[in-house]
Amino acid sequence: MKTRDRILETSLALFNAEGEAHTTTIDIANEMDISPGNLYYHFKGKDQIIGELFQQYELALSSTLAAPIEKPLSADVAQVEDNWYYLYVVMEEMYQYRFLYHNLDDILQRYPDLRRSFRRLIQLKRAALFAICQTLLEQEIIDARDQQLLGLVDNMTLTLTFWFNYDQLLYEAREPEITIHQGVLQLLTQVAPYLGDKELSFYRDCESIYTNMLQQAE
Numbered sequence: 059m060k061t062r063d064r065i066l067e068t069s070l071a072l073f074n075a076e077g078e079a080h081t082t083t084i085d086i087a088n089e090m091d092i093s094p095g096n097l098y099y100h101f102k103g104k105d106q107i108i109g110e111l112f113q114q115y116e117l118a119l120s121s122t123l124a125a126p127i128e129k130p131l132s133a134d135v136a137q138v139e140d141n142w143y144y145l146y147v148v149m150e151e152m153y154q155y156r157f158l159y160h161n162l163d164d165i166l167q168r169y170p171d172l173r174r175s176f177r178r179l180i181q182l183k184r185a186a187l188f189a190i191c192q193t194l195l196e197q198e199i200i201d202a203r204d205q206q207l208l209g210l211v212d213n214m215t216l217t218l219t220f221w222f223n224y225d226q227l228l229y230e231a232r233e234p235e236i237t238i239h240q241g242v243l244q245l246l247t248q249v250a251p252y253l254g255d256k257e258l259s260f261y262r263d264c265e266s267i268y269t270n271m272l273q274q275a276e
Contacts, residue, residue, distance in 0.1 A: 061092070061096065061100060062100045062101075064090060065086065065090065065097060065100055065107065066107065066110060066111060066114070068086055068089050068090050069081070069086050069107045069111065070111055070154075070155070070157075072085060072086060072089060073111075073157035074156055077157065077161065078108070078157045078158075078161065078165060079161060079164065081104075083097055083098070083101075083103065083104050086107075108165075108169055108172070109169070109171065111155065112155075112158070112172055112175065114155075115151075115155040116175055116179060118151055119151050119152065120179070120182060122147055122148055122151055123148065123179075123182045123183060123185070123186040124182070125144065125186070126186050126190050126193070127185055127186055141190060141246075142242060142246070142264060142267050145242045145246075146238060146239070146242050148183075148186075148218070149218070149221070149241050150238055152218075152222065153222065153237070156222045158176075159219070159220065159222045159223050160222065160223055160226055162176075162220075162223065183219065184211060184215045187211050187214045187215055187218070188211045191207060191211055191214075191249070194249070200252040200253055201252055201253075202252040206252070210248060210249070210252065214248050214249075217245055217248065218241075221241040221244065222237070222241075225237050225240075225241070236272065239272060240268070242268070243264060243268045246261065246264045247261075
């Protein structure tokens with residue numbers, strides 16, 4: 059692996075474990091057992107490292123978020139796992155860069171160039187969740203229209219964006235699988251009040267998937 063890629067990989071691991079604000083370029087160089095001068099040859103400062111890590115994150119997540127917009131996921135109750143696993147993939151990709159969300163407001167204040175890109179990602183999250191809910195609505199899986207639908211999507215976007223921060227504050231440290239699985243269930247729990255009596259099996263299937271995944275994670 060090239061030194062530049064190792065710097066990014068090490069920085070991401072330290073930012074996630076120790077927090078970006080508590081990690082210096084000296085810490086990164088020491089962790090890699092290279093000189094600070096070697097690190098500065100590739101990156102002039104931590105802001106450049108943050109910027110490149112965010113570009114990696116934005117590219118990966120944007121591609122995933124675009125999927126249900128370009129091609130709607132299945133709304134067939136028998137294929138509810140399609141929606142579950144899609145949301146799991148989204149949260150898993152977010153978890154890989156969770157340091158961004160643990161101290162989001164502070165990071166955006168110290169690195170203002172990221173604000174516009176982060177806003178674009180939130181808008182894309184919202185669009186992806188709207189596409190999923192719209193498909194469920196068209197197939198009469200849920201009954202949420204107009205302002206109710208928009209409110210549901212906004213609440214889901216809010217949960218998706220701040221779930222890792224909430225989880226960290228409440229539990230400090232849990233197994234990643236549990237954090238992600240519960241985050242997905244929390245998203246789908248918000249859909250539950252809009253399900254008709256016949257479609258409640260959709261949510262029960264989600265609970266069953268969650269339980270099975272937790273058992274596999276043990």
